[in-house]
Amino acid sequence: MICHYFEETSYLIFASDVPPLLYYSHIPVIAIALIVGLFVFLNEPKLKLNRLLLTISVIFSAWTFINLIAWTNINSQLLLGIWPFFAVFSSLLAIYTIYFVRVFATGKDISGDMKWILTLLVLPVLILASTNLSVSGFNISDCDAFGFEGEIYNLYIMVLGVVAMLWAAYDLIRAYTKATVLRKKQILLMGIGVELFLAMFFFFTYIGSYLANAGHTTDSDIEFYGLFGMAFFMAIMGVLIVKFKSFSVGASASTALILALLILTASQFTYVESRTGLGVTAVTMVLSGILAIVLLRSVRKEISQRKQLEELTGDLGRANTRLKELDKIKSEFVSIASHQLRSPITSIRGYTSMLLEGSFGKFPEKANQALGRIDASAKHMTVAIEDYLNVSRIEAGNMKYELSDFNFKDEMSSVCEDVRPAALKEGLVLLFRSDLKGRAIVNADLNKTVQIAHNLINNSVKYTKKGSITVFMRDDIKQKRIYMDIIDTGVGMSQETLHTIFEKFGRAKDASKTNTAGTGLGLFVALKMAQAMGGTITAHSEGEGKGSRFTLELPLQM
Amino acid sequence: MVLSSLAKYSMPISILLFLTLAAGATFVRFTVQQDYMVQYEIDCDSSQSSCFVGCEDDECTETYDYAYKFRYAKSIFEQCGEDITDCDAAQTCAAGEAKCSDLFCDPTDELNECSTLDDKDSSLEQSV
Numbered sequence: 001m002i003c004h005y006f007e008e009t010s011y012l013i014f015a016s017d018v019p020p021l022l023y024y025s026h027i028p029v030i031a032i033a034l035i036v037g038l039f040v041f042l043n044e045p046k047l048k049l050n051r052l053l054l055t056i057s058v059i060f061s062a063w064t065f066i067n068l069i070a071w072t073n074i075n076s077q078l079l080l081g082i083w084p085f086f087a088v089f090s091s092l093l094a095i096y097t098i099y100f101v102r103v104f105a106t107g108k109d110i111s112g113d114m115k116w117i118l119t120l121l122v123l124p125v126l127i128l129a130s131t132n133l134s135v136s137g138f139n140i141s142d143c144d145a146f147g148f149e150g151e152i153y154n155l156y157i158m159v160l161g162v163v164a165m166l167w168a169a170y171d172l173i174r175a176y177t178k179a180t181v182l183r184k185k186q187i188l189l190m191g192i193g194v195e196l197f198l199a200m201f202f203f204f205t206y207i208g209s210y211l212a213n214a215g216h217t218t219d220s221d222i223e224f225y226g227l228f229g230m231a232f233f234m235a236i237m238g239v240l241i242v243k244f245k246s247f248s249v250g251a252s253a254s255t256a257l258i259l260a261l262l263i264l265t266a267s268q269f270t271y272v273e274s275r276t277g278l279g280v281t282a283v284t285m286v287l288s289g290i291l292a293i294v295l296l297r298s299v300r301k302e303i304s305q306r307k308q309l310e311e312l313t314g315d316l317g318r319a320n321t322r323l324k325e326l327d328k329i330k331s332e333f334v335s336i337a338s339h340q341l342r343s344p345i346t347s348i349r350g351y352t353s354m355l356l357e358g359s360f361g362k363f364p365e366k367a368n369q370a371l372g373r374i375d376a377s378a379k380h381m382t383v384a385i386e387d388y389l390n391v392s393r394i395e396a397g398n399m400k401y402e403l404s405d406f407n408f409k410d411e412m413s414s415v416c417e418d419v420r421p422a423a424l425k426e427g428l429v430l431l432f433r434s435d436l437k438g439r440a441i442v443n444a445d446l447n448k449t450v451q452i453a454h455n456l457i458n459n460s461v462k463y464t465k466k467g468s469i470t471v472f473m474r475d476d477i478k479q480k481r482i483y484m485d486i487i488d489t490g491v492g493m494s495q496e497t498l499h500t501i502f503e504k505f506g507r508a509k510d511a512s513k514t515n516t517a518g519t520g521l522g523l524f525v526a527l528k529m530a531q532a533m534g535g536t537i538t539a540h541s542e543g544e545g546k547g548s549r550f551t552l553e554l555p556l557q558m
Numbered sequence: 559m560v561l562s563s564l565a566k567y568s569m570p571i572s573i574l575l576f577l578t579l580a581a582g583a584t585f586v587r588f589t590v591q592q593d594y595m596v597q598y599e600i601d602c603d604s605s606q607s608s609c610f611v612g613c614e615d616d617e618c619t620e621t622y623d624y625a626y627k628f629r630y631a632k633s634i635f636e637q638c639g640e641d642i643t644d645c646d647a648a649q650t651c652a653a654g655e656a657k658c659s660d661l662f663c664d665p666t667d668e669l670n671e672c673s674t675l676d677d678k679d680s681s682l683e684q685s686v
Contacts (some may be wrong), residue, residue: 001596001631004643075640076596076631080588088580092573115569126576130583137595138631140642147597216669 001076003143008074015072024280025224026068029231033057033064036234040241048109052100053237059096060201060230063089067223076138083145084129087157090205091125094157094164094198101168101194105175105187121160128153146209154209161202168194186240193236200229238295258292258299327395335392338385345385349378387521391504394528401445401532405557408449408482409440409473415453416471423461423469430457434473440482441557444533449554452526456486456537456550459522463548464490475556484552492548493541501539502527530554592632595657598642599624600649602662604673610663611671623673626661627651633658 009015037057040050066082066089073079095118102110110118128134137148172191176184204226211222238258266285352375354360356368363371393399416432423430442449460469467489475482493501505520527537535554541547587593602609602625609623627648633655638645651658663672 001635002641004641077589077592080594081584084580084584088577112568119569119572122573123576126573126580129580130587135594137597137628140596140598141626148595 001138001140003074003076003140005141006074006143009072013068013072018071019224021224021276021280022068022071025227026064029227030061030064032234033061033230036237040237049100049103052096052103056093056096056100057234059089059092063093064227064230070144074143076140076143079143080135080138080145083149084134086205087125087134087153088129090157090202091122091160093201094160095119095122097164097194097198098167098171101190102171104190105171121163125153125157125160149209154206158202158206161198161206165195165198165202168198189236189240193233197229197233200226200232202226204229235291238291258295262288262292331392331395334388335396338388338392341381342385342389345378345381349375349382352378387525390525391521394525399529399532401448401529403443403445403533405441405443406446406449407440408442408484408554409434409436411446411450412453412471412473412484415450415457419454419457419461422458426461426464427466428461428464429468430461431468431470432473433470436473436475436482438475438477438482438556438558440473440475442482442554443557444535444554445529448529448533452529452537452552453484455522455526456484456552460486460488460490460548460550464488467547477556477558480556480558482554482556485549486551487547487549489547492544492546493539494544498539498541502537526552592635594631595628596631596634597626597628597661598648600627600660601625602673608663608665609673611673625663628657628659628661629655630657 007015007017034057037054041054044050063086066085069082070079070086099110099115099118102114133150133153135145135148135150138145139147169191172187172194176187176191179187205223208223208226262285352371355363356371356375390399413432416430420430457469457471469486469488472485472487473483474485502523504524523537530537530552533554535552537553538551540549540551599610599612602623604623607625609625611621612624614620614622629648629651633652634642634648637647637652642648663670665672
């Protein structure tokens with residue numbers, strides 16, 4: 001049947017006897033929705049949120065396109081063929097908006113159950129689309145089917161729209177309460193965009209249909225205004241893309257999007273003929289221009305920041321590679337040099353010891369003093385070489401650990417006994433205390449554990465001028481950990497030193513004044529060894545001159 | 559593998575399936591079977607019935623009287639084809655035709671502008 005009161009359509013959507021706002025409200029909105037949807041999708045097709053935004057854009061565009069066909073065509077069969085799909089696409093729009101908002105709010109896909117709930121909500125609309133409940137006839141005089149639409153069917157679509165609005169609001173409010181400040185801004189923007197879009201779309205289309213159905217209007221051109229909700233929604237998506245990097249779209253790509261949208265708006269001047277259309281287009285152009293300037297500024301700033309960051313990252317990367325190379329060369333050099341030095345030093349210490357013991361006859365007192373200094377220096381050198389070799393082994397991953405069960409308390413007590421004469425010589429008291437609840441058995445490398453303890457207690461002796469050093473053993477059966485605290489009344493450390501004390505060559509600022517022989521490697525080696533055995537070492541000090549506490553922690557063998 | 563993919567995409571698959579079925583059913587009903595009602599204006603004699611008043615132009619300088627006819631699309635298509643403009647058969651119901659009725663203007667309805675004639679009641683007369 002042909003609506004004989006109306007003019008023929010050309011190219012499916014072009015007719016002369018249509019309201020001037022028709023093309024303005026439909027074509028640019030379809031283009032904007034599809035451009036933004038496709039653009040976001042093509043930038044990151046695997047992202048669920050991007051796929052859903054494209055789905056919403058396509059459904060909305062489909063609705064708007066069949067609406068354009070309904071406004072311009074005069075064939076009843078064609079019009080009735082598409083009429084049920086207003087309800088179908090509206091319901092799909094409602095459920096996919098719920099889906100989209102949930103994924104945006106939670107950052108993950110919805111559950112299978114929720115997918116079924118959403119599908120079940122839309123199924124009645126699909127199943128009943130071709131029945132009289134949807135549409136039963138056609139008015140050739142008005143060239144529409146408003147008078148033949150099913151009221152219950154229409155009401156269900158409106159209810160779906162309200163459900164979508166409430167559901168989206170609930171999800172967004174819930175996410176908002178748990179979000180960070182930056183995320184809250186994104187959620188707020190999304191909330192405004194989605195709610196306004198749904199409200200405008202469902203309110204105006206339903207109201208348009210209702211008024212025409214009730215005979216208050218012959219046309220439902222009020223629904224045109226509902227479509228602008230999508231343009232607003234997409235503008236909000238644009239802000240989310242550019243300002244908050246939502247949908248993982250790059251900054252330069254965003255610029256292209258803004259320009260495309262501006263060109264699209266400007267292109268309307270070529271086909272909008274009415275004065276109203278031209279006026280509205282001009283206002284839109286100005287508003288879009290302002291928005292574009294704001295967005296482009298933000299993009300330009302980001303691009304420049306990103307460039308700077310890329311340059312810095314490149315420089316840092318090159319510097320890091322060079323440093324690694326140098327570090328490797330240094331380690332190799334230290335390893336070779338240390339091995340080369342160890343043999344002559346051993347020889348020097350051996351012969352010095354023999355000379356001091358009188359194996360080569362008696363020497364005058366002054367010569368013995370000199371020999372004593374040679375022996376002490378050679379000892380320091382041996383320790384230093386051992387440290388260098390240990391660092392080389394650790395960095396090359398060649399340090400070997402022979403794990404066995406032993407009594408940690410007994411071994412640490414022995415270490416204290418070994419160090420006590422040296423402490424007494426310096427006028428210090430070395431105390432050993434324990435508050436153990438368990439058997440204090442650990443599974444670790446005995447020699448290395450003893451080496452760590454020696455290092456820590458000797459350090460305390462070296463950096464304590466007067467007072468005492470207390471070695472305190474304690475355990476935590478629940479956590480299966482054992483601790484040895486070495487508490488001294490020595491020079492203490494600043495917070496700055498505490499941060500660097502375990503680094504290679506990380507000595508305190510004035511450490512050389514107190515201990516000239518230190519290499520700055522002992523604590524680094526001790527920590528690496530402790531960590532390799534499942535433990536750690538921590539340091540604590542109230543400040544310079546206020547003493548310090550080092551804690552060696554190892555796992556307990558239960 | 560295929561089953562898990564089906565489960566994963568059950569929502570879009572179900573929707574697409576029902577959407578296709580709905581499109582098919584709609585096409586068959588409205589295009590092939592022409593199973594729907596049509597409503598159109600018919601001539602109305604204001605001396606006999608209460609008629610709706612229509613405007614000939616935008617300024618409504620000239621008016622005309624009309625009533626509405628409701629008919630089954632297939633019936634009228636068989637008589638008049640696509641265009642009912644010059645089809646006299648469109649003005650009346652065929653003998654024994656079901657689902658054929660006229661709607662005249664209801665003066666009690668404020669939304670309607672009816673032709674002003676004495677003792678005209680709005681009526682929906684079902685023709686035989």
